Amino acid sequence: MAVAHDAAAAYDPPAVYGRAAFLADATTGEVLLDANAGRRMPVASLTKVMTAYIVLQEANLADKIRVKGEDVRYGRDYGASKAWLRLGDRLTVEDLLYALMLPSGADAAHALARTYGPGIEGFTAKMNATARALGLRDTEYLNADGLPTPHGQGGVSTARDQARLAEIALRDPRLVEITSARRHHVPRTADHRSYTWTNTNRLTGGRGVIGLKTGFTRAAGHCLTFAADRDGHRLIGVILGERQSNRRFQTARALLDWAQDGLERHDRTEGEAAA
Structure with a gap:
């Protein structure tokens, strides 16, 4: 059952077709919509938000990482989304974060986790320790990218936990800059060949959109x-378990507009009362 906020109680929220959804005003802390938001389920590449968050805590953006064969093979052998990293290239952490968050590169996730774990198991342990420290009680990670493993679904979380993680992670303006980019180009240098990555988030470029991640x-x-x-408020939402790829973006746009309309109605009501 969906629970809507008071400011929009005069009219219903847009239809949500996913298995779970959550929307909050991070500026005020008000929950705007809760539809099965506490249900634990796999979250696929939303996992990479935690990966980026940890890397940003530990790394210098100018640090360089050499792409190894295991990074390339990981993206290739598991049928994952890839940034098409090339063996031997030395890329900055900043560029690898773009590779992680825009095309959702599992090869980039592997390279970053391998470096800052150190090792994949060490990095995954950091992810789970960080989840506990941030109060994400219903979240458990099995790897740095959210791919299914032979022993599980790639980890589980909830829409509510993922929204909280997003709110915390987006306090870092470096992540805002990365995830709000529609495209990122890396020119060829002596260290690496050129790359161009396009954001899989079709909301990017819309009014006020600052991210964050598809899966x-x-x-x-x-x-x-x-x-x-929007209008001095940071709105953060999560949709999980949608059957149609494009519909998640349509729903997200509708939810953002609905929330903003509710905020405007609330402001007008307060202004009339003050008058």
Whole structure:
């Protein structure tokens, strides 16, 4: 059952077709919509938000990482979304974060986790320790990218936990800059060949949109964490388990507009009362 906020109680929220959804005003802390937001389920590549968050805590953006064969093979052998990193290239952490968050490169996730774990198991342990420290009680990670593993679905979380993680992670303006980019180009240098990555988030470029991450596996369905700054309010939402890829973006746009309309109605009501 969906629970709507008071400011929009005069009219119903847009239809949500995913298995779970959550929308909050991060500026005020008000929950605007809760539809099965506490249900634990796989979240696919939304996992990479935690990966980026930890890397930003520990790394210098100018640090360089050499792409190894295991990074390339990981993206290739598991049928994952890739940034098409090339063996031997030395890329900055900043560029690898773009590779992680825009095309959702599992190869980039592997390279970053391998470096800052150190090792994949060490990095995954950091992810779970960080989740506990941030109060994400219903979140458990099995790797740095959300791919299914032989022993599980790639980790589980909830729409509510993922929204909280997004709110915390987006306090870092470096992540805002990365996830709000529609495209990122890396020119060829002596250290690496050129790359151009396009953001899989179709909301990017919309009014106030600052991110954040798409995801898909068969178990998780189509997922989306989205965020936008509207009229002095930061709105953050999560959609999990959507059956149709494009509909998650349509729903997110509708939810953002609905929330903003509710805020405007609330402001007008307060202004009339003050008059």
